[in-house]
Amino acid sequence: MFADDVRLAYTTVRSYRWVASRWPKKRRQAGISHTIHQVLASVPDEQERVEAVTNPPPGARPVPGMA
Template sequence: MRSYGGANPSGKDDLFTVSEAIRMFAEGVGLAYTTVRSYRWVSSRWPKERRRADVSHTIHKVLASIPDEQERFEAVNNPPSNARGGPARWTHDSAKRVVGWKVDSSESVQEKVEAIHDLAADDAVAAVVTTDFLRRPAVASKAMADDYPDHGLVA
């Protein structure tokens, strides 16, 4: 690594860029360059004294995308309540919800609607699914009544 003092304090031409150093390190330890670069970015977002030993690297990685530093540090210290009871704790999905990412396991109506829209993005799939849904009498009745024009869900 470079000595302190600027781009080329020693006057030598054999210095590496950060990307080159990461690439060499990744090769040396047998990891993908993108993995080491990701580890470096997450670490840069979490000074050692702000990291939580009881929170996984993956949770730190998701929460690292919170732009405001103070908000990020407060978030990691305030895990959401555990839906099954017990102490509050972070899960991958709860961290993703905090930053507005798509979750792996939908819970709310909005998340389920978004998941269905993602799965039925292809018109052929949407047509088959819609036909199947409309064969359910209760669904067809509600759809025909259209009682939900202001449901607030993203279409």
């Protein structure tokens, strides 16, 4: 019903919810896009996932306007 209310596909809302469940608010990183959080959400080990987002690879570009 929520997907209908916000006029998004059910699968989109389900995907957003899954990513959010893998990244509790205290673990989300300002300046890192939702897309990067989504990609890293598939890393099964939480510690490895958090390490990957808090220490981006050299040359990784920040998202404009999100720093």
